[in-house]
Amino acid sequence: MTTSYGAANTALLKDPKIQFPTFRGLRSSNSLALTRPLHSVSVPSSNLSLIRAVATPAKPDTASQTKRSKVEIFKEQSNFIRYPLNEEILTDAPNINEAATQLIKFHGSYQQYNRDDRGQRNYSFMLRTKNPCGKVSNKLYLTMDDLADQFGIGTLRLTTRQTFQLHGVLKKDLKTVMSTIIKNMGSTLGACGDLNRNVLAPAAPLKRKDYLFAQQTADNIAALLAPQSGFYYDVWVDGERVISAEPPEVVKARNDNSHGTNFPDSPEPIYGTQFLPRKFKIAVTVPTDNSVDILTNDIGVVVVSDDEGEPQGFNIYVGGGMGRTHRLETTFARLGEPLGYVPKEDILYAVKAIVVTQRENGRRDDRKYSRMKYLISSWGIEKFRSVVEQYYGKKFEPFRELPEWEFRSYLGWHEQGDGSLFCGLHVDNGRIGGKMKKTLREIIEKHDLSIRLTPNQNIILCDIRKAWKRPITTALAQAGLLQPRFVDPLNITAMACPAFPLCPLAITEAERGIPDIIKRVRAVFEKVGLRYYESVVIRVTGCPNGCARPYMAELGLVGDGPNSYQVWLGGKPNQTSLARSFMDKVKVQDLEKVLEPLFYHWKRRRQSKESFGEFTIRMGFEKLKELVDKWEGPVLLASSRYNLKLFADKETYEAVHELAKLQNKNAHQLAMEVIRNFVASQQNGKGE
Ligand code: HEM
Ligand code: SF4
Structure with a gap:
């Protein structure tokens, strides 16, 4: 077994005045082997001018750190995420053992079973791709489309993190499917597991300097934090590496150890044997464009440009995250907060410093508290910043002022800026199947289109010649892929996680339940006299993990029992405020009892242009609860429904x-x- 050595402490030693006798770096059960003695290092005085950050506080030596979760032990004993997965995938059993189940996540897959089936468990695997900025080549799209039919359940799922999910792959087919994806320049490496997940960036293929720079930065961050030890290629393509060349600045930033960030002799210079304490999420965007839900990420990076539109640097937010546990108030969803600004040439070093701070200090004893948001909450942003600065080797500059965020969907037809068009298509819950799947494939294949996936489970067809607009629009409409003005506005911003039947953690329905919920919300809108073009952001999940980011919705429904939901209110249409829990255990059949009074009073009492989310915040939950409790039905306006009969050939x-x-x-x-x-x-x- 290969073991890497804790290397993170040397940054702290660069300042000769600072001594850290108790800081032990990354722990392991075999902590003697994983830490090394500290000694002072003298630093050339030229470096001292850079390192002005305050001393890093010692990591408290508490019992909670010596206790480690089971997953930490699986990682440590896995020879960099290989064993026992490499053996388990070869057995005749339809499933893999507990350790391999944890490890396969790092390879981008989850073991699942169909919860609709009674009796014996029917195991299958979900595969998630990694597509920074949601970029998908023509070849990869066609490959995924084929694989869904040949080895999956016949549908493709577009996810909230700009990736594909392929459900229902059997163990015996895993190697074929994985190797096919790899050979077609796709990857699932690190799409799940305790490492950096898919890096988000605005999906629009706009040929604008700031967008291109954001997308290039997302690509570089994804490359910087990709695992290096080759476990993925060893397990799925017998060691053959199929990767494209990396930009030299990425390789340089990864190998740089001038501030003690790296495990210098390890095959995983940034992750070591233990990888990160938990999943890690990064998004990059440009000012105003919040198509990426920037504040829900561990790190949110925003391009800052000068007056000529030339990118100069980045604002960085840290500490966002959605997951929580019901009835455990110490777990919570959290918004990212400003960390500071860095010049553009420093972004990879700053990101690495943040990742290393979490690697060294995030909790590894209890996975419920392992996300970086808990570290920042317990330390406070000042202390967190000062520790990151030690690894970065510089002070952060003050956060630059940014304009208001807006939600951008990119649906419909747009100019790319290079003479071609792109067309964003709304896909209900990201599920592509049946006629829609067939038609999309035909169009993408015929015109050799490339694709972008959005963080809202939608798809963008790119590089379309103007002459193709009309035939493509017609073909899409015939397959139910309507232009956005023909889709219910409630549906356009709605999202649901997959939940039943395949998610093992689902408490109740989400994807299968949301079509009916939207219809009922529409009916309530009609009943209380809200206009058709008015809308609220609705997000539904089957459990509190929050895979469809319900805590940012104006109306979030979070499964808290069979057929029942916690109702969350107070998110905003531009995804900049955190919703709060309004009511528990609302049975799905009783939703109208809560929604009718809320929407009725929004209609009657809102201020000019006040969104539903803003209205619920202004009114306060106490008042809203009173309105719900006293509700006796709307005072119906003179008939709000008029008969419009339709006859057609x-x-x-x-x-x-x-x-x-x-x-x-x-x-x-x-x-x-x-x-x-x-x-x-x-x-x-x-x-x-
Ligand atoms: C502790 C457990 C989990 C937590 C805290 C969690 C949290 C999240 C969050 C916050 C997202 C939103 C994407 C983003 O990062 O922006 C996400 C995405 C997703 N997660 Fe999870 N997740 C968990 C477990 C699972 C499991 C067990 C499954 C299914 C096997 C799953 C399936 C998904 C899917 C399918 C997406 C994409 C969502 C979509 O497009 O509908 N997650 N997860
Ligand atoms: S929110 Fe819960 S139910 Fe939905 S996919 Fe995530 S883990 Fe499963």
């Missing part, structure tokens, strides 16, 4: 009926939706 009727079926609606519902959206867009001056 047989062909049109059948076509609408087919389209409606694709969207889980009836023909009348779809026809009304299209009419309403059309009228609304004309009224808004957006008609074509």
